Amino acid sequence: MFAGFMLHTWLVATVVALVAGVVGLFVVVRGSAFAAHALPLGAFPGAAAATLLRLPPGVGLAAFALLGVAGIARLGRRGARDVATALTLVTLLGLGALCLSLTSEYSAAIYALLFGQVLGISARDVVVTFALGAVALAAAALLYRPLLLSSVSPDLAAAQGIAQGRMDLWFLGLLALATVMTLPVVGALLVFSLLVGPPAAARAVAGRPLAATFLSAGIALAIAWAAIALAYVSNWPVGFFVGTLGAAAYAAGRGAAAWRSRRARQAVAGAA
Amino acid sequence: MREPGLQTSDPGGEGALALEVEDLRAVLGGRPVLNGVSFALEAGRFCGLIGSNGAGKTTLLRTILGLQAPAGGTVRIGAGPAAGPRRGPPAVGYVPQRVLLDPDLPLRARDLVALGLDGHRAGLPLPSPARRRQVDEMLAAVGAEAFADQRVGRLSGGQQQRVLIAHALVRRPPLLLLDEPLSSLDPGSAAEIVALLGRLAAVQRVAILLSAHDINPLLGEMDRVVYLARGRAASGPVAEVVRGDVLSDLYGHHVDVLRVHGRVLVVVAPGGDVPDPAGHATVVGGREA
Numbered sequence: 001m002f003a004g005f006m007l008h009t010w011l012v013a014t015v016v017a018l019v020a021g022v023v024g025l026f027v028v029v030r031g032s033a034f035a036a037h038a039l040p041l042g043a044f045p046g047a048a049a050a051t052l053l054r055l056p057p058g059v060g061l062a063a064f065a066l067l068g069v070a071g072i073a074r075l076g077r078r079g080a081r082d083v084a085t086a087l088t089l090v091t092l093l094g095l096g097a098l099c100l101s102l103t104s105e106y107s108a109a110i111y112a113l114l115f116g117q118v119l120g121i122s123a124r125d126v127v128v129t130f131a132l133g134a135v136a137l138a139a140a141a142l143l144y145r146p147l148l149l150s151s152v153s154p155d156l157a158a159a160q161g162i163a164q165g166r167m168d169l170w171f172l173g174l175l176a177l178a179t180v181m182t183l184p185v186v187g188a189l190l191v192f193s194l195l196v197g198p199p200a201a202a203r204a205v206a207g208r209p210l211a212a213t214f215l216s217a218g219i220a221l222a223i224a225w226a227a228i229a230l231a232y233v234s235n236w237p238v239g240f241f242v243g244t245l246g247a248a249a250y251a252a253g254r255g256a257a258a259w260r261s262r263r264a265r266q267a268v269a270g271a272a
Numbered sequence: 273m274r275e276p277g278l279q280t281s282d283p284g285g286e287g288a289l290a291l292e293v294e295d296l297r298a299v300l301g302g303r304p305v306l307n308g309v310s311f312a313l314e315a316g317r318f319c320g321l322i323g324s325n326g327a328g329k330t331t332l333l334r335t336i337l338g339l340q341a342p343a344g345g346t347v348r349i350g351a352g353p354a355a356g357p358r359r360g361p362p363a364v365g366y367v368p369q370r371v372l373l374d375p376d377l378p379l380r381a382r383d384l385v386a387l388g389l390d391g392h393r394a395g396l397p398l399p400s401p402a403r404r405r406q407v408d409e410m411l412a413a414v415g416a417e418a419f420a421d422q423r424v425g426r427l428s429g430g431q432q433q434r435v436l437i438a439h440a441l442v443r444r445p446p447l448l449l450l451d452e453p454l455s456s457l458d459p460g461s462a463a464e465i466v467a468l469l470g471r472l473a474a475v476q477r478v479a480i481l482l483s484a485h486d487i488n489p490l491l492g493e494m495d496r497v498v499y500l501a502r503g504r505a506a507s508g509p510v511a512e513v514v515r516g517d518v519l520s521d522l523y524g525h526h527v528d529v530l531r532v533h534g535r536v537l538v539v540v541a542p543g544g545d546v547p548d549p550a551g552h553a554t555v556v557g558g559r560e561a
Contacts, residue, residue, distance in 0.1 A: 025378075029374075029377060029378070031374070141395065141396050142394045142395060143394070144394075144395065144396050144397065145387065145390060145391050145392070145393055145394070145395065145396075145397055146391060146392060146393075146394070148379075148387065148391070148397075149387045149391035149392075152373065152377060152379060152384070152387070153368070153371050153372070153373070155368035155369075155371060156366075156368065156371065156387075156388075156391075156436075156439065157391070158339055159337060159339075159364075159365075159366035159368065159440070160388075160391055160392045161392055162391070162392055202378070203376055203377070203378040204376070206378055207378055207379075207380055207421075207422075207423050208378060208379075208380060208383060209378055209379055209383055209397070210396065210397065211378070212378035
């Protein structure tokens with residue numbers, strides 16, 4: 001599994017996991033798991049549309065992800081955020097159904113986009129992923145404090161001159177970037193698990209924002225690597241391993257936190 | 273009331289104005305909420321902003337903060353220019369109404385206070401000794417050292433209120449606004465927070481404007497009051513404002529201020545256009561200051 005043709009896979013998975021782990025922490029702190037679910041699913045039909053127009057699938061993914069951001073941000077401005085997200089998602093899925101019905105050939109590429117594809121990653125894919133990953137991580141670092149404060153409490157952020165609407169747009173943009181990068185590797189159905197499982201586990205264990213961020217990236221990395229290794233050995237889809245390992249990480253994080261708080265209570269009781 | 277030269281010649285000194293509101297008008301959803309509200313607040317004053325629900329307390333605070341554009345009039349903060357579109361964060365500390373903090377937030381009390389210091393800045397919150405010292409000082413000033421390293425979402429209501437006050441004050445603004453900070457606290461915690469605010473006003477020389485629908489918990493600590501009704505305000509020392517003739521004038525019909533056994537009861541008779549949806553007498557009472 002460490003053969004030359006797998007090198008690209010390891011490289012891409014590493015970048016994708018780091019970005020998903022970092023962006024995912026904001027997804028969880030912001031309570032935006034539904035948006036993190038809707039954007040990848042809504043972006044996926046973009047690949048079908050691109051196939052129809054004889055464009056690279058990545059272009060379609062990016063275009064549909066941006067449509068998703070615009071829809072959620074524009075419609076969600078009046079507060080009905082869940083409804084806006086759902087409407088955007090069903091519109092994009094509807095477009096995708098149309099595009100898929102218009103393409104006569106059943107594309108293996110589209111199947112791969114749904115469930116993930118770890119083989120056949122070209123050198124150009126690696127370069128693009130590294131460039132997008134660098135942009136995403138730099139943006140997350142730059143926006144870190146305002147984004148964190150606006151995720152903790154929009155009112156507190158507004159009092160410091162941080163406009164909620166603008167932060168929403170930045171957050172969704174970051175989420176779209178992470179989606180477009182992550183989707184080809186783990187598949188549209190499971191981007192969500194890489195964006196939510198690791199940060200949910202990390203925040204159960206780490207009580208500080210930066211520690212939780214790094215831990216989330218670390219857990220995402222461990223899951224991505226383990227999933228690829230297991231997929232290689234077993235020949236099962238990588239998405240299966242990402243999904244189950246993500247859920248397992250969350251359960252382990254919860255368990256560790258519960259165990260720690262029980263120990264703390266016992267220590268208090270013992271001292272009294 | 274104000275001596276024009278004071279705020280520039282003696283900016284943090286005795287009697288320096290921290291806030292000056294002049295003929296302020298505000299509209300909310302097409303409805304006029306504030307109709308020419310004027311008052312001033314000196315550094316180190318602890319002022320209650322009293323009014324019933326819908327009297328415009330939150331609108332007034334948000335307008336002072338610059339979150340809502342006034343329909344007319346001016347707001348002047350510290351020795352600075354009148355409020356308007358401005359760059360960067362405003363020099364006002366603010367504790368909003370009902371801040372809901374998720375118990376699972378990976379955020380300690382001290383992290384939230386640090387975000388008050390530099391949450392608007394770009395970049396990662398890397399540790400720095402100067403930052404840590406400022407945060408530690410503020411945590412000590414509000415009596416939050418004991419739970420500084422606990423997750424902020426898991427603290428009690430009173431503890432969270434202390435942390436939010438530290439978050440709002442850590443940049444040492446000349447003015448602190450609090451929107452109904454006592455509404456979700458039990459009487460004991462409310463009394464502790466009011467005492468803390470009284471101390472902070474005196475020690476840090478910050479002017480404090482706290483909104484409440486009940487004047488009761490504030491008496492004894494606050495030294496100024498702004499009474500809001502029908503879009504207008506009556507303001508001044510408590511003993512000069514909480515009087516039958518002043519409040520009758522504000523409400524536009526007869527109001528009695530009763531002093532019974534050292535307590536003050538403000539009784540607004542039903543009728544008129546007093547914003548009282550229930551239609552019965554509004555009683556706002558408390559111990560005389």
